[in-house]
Amino acid sequence: MKKKHKRLIITSGILLFLSCAIFFILTTLKENISFFYTVSEAVALPNSQKSIRVGGMVVENSVTRNDSEVVFRVTDFNQSVMVKYQGILPPMFSEKSGIVVQGKMINSETFLADTVFAKHDENYMPKVSKRKSPVT
Numbered sequence: 001m002k003k004k005h006k007r008l009i010i011t012s013g014i015l016l017f018l019s020c021a022i023f024f025i026l027t028t029l030k031e032n033i034s035f036f037y038t039v040s041e042a043v044a045l046p047n048s049q050k051s052i053r054v055g056g057m058v059v060e061n062s063v064t065r066n067d068s069e070v071v072f073r074v075t076d077f078n079q080s081v082m083v084k085y086q087g088i089l090p091p092m093f094s095e096k097s098g099i100v101v102q103g104k105m106i107n108s109e110t111f112l113a114d115t116v117f118a119k120h121d122e123n124y125m126p127k128v129s130k131r132k133s134p135v136t
Contacts, residue, residue: 036100039076043108054081054111055100055119063095074099074111081105085113092118 036053037045045052059080062073070089073080083101093099098119103112 038078039074039081040078042105042111043079043081045105047105047107049104051102051104051114053100053102055098056080057098058093058095060095074101081111082109083111083113083116085116087116089116090118 034053036055039054039056042052042054054074056074056076059073059075064071068086070085070087072083072085072095074083075081085101085103093116100117100119101111101113102115102117104114106112
């Protein structure tokens with residue numbers, strides 16, 4: 001066999017191996033990656049019983065708390081939707097902050113959330129504790 005043919009076979013084998021590895025990695029990641037829709041995209045979706053994620057900003061002065069239910073509006077600055085959620089909100093939840101809610105669209109104006117995730121940027125810093133450190 002010529003040297004040229006050996007190189008071609010080795011190169012083909014390496015490319016085949018890399019292709020298989022990339023395929024298996026992407027197949028595995030597909031199960032763990034979860035994307036979210038903007039509010040405008042979620043409103044345009046046909047109504048189904050499929051659980052989706054919707055991301056946006058909490059509208060200022062829209063949060064109302066009843067006995068066990070929290071109702072607030074989420075916007076993407078084009079459209080907004082009312083979100084109903086029963087449960088404990090994450091500590092970083094606040095008005096004018098980014099969130100992702102997971103649940104079902106009841107109609108084009110109401111979203112029934114199962115889970116609320118608070119978003120933060122990459123520069124997140126926890127609140128500084130007011131406790132004084134012990135003197136050494």
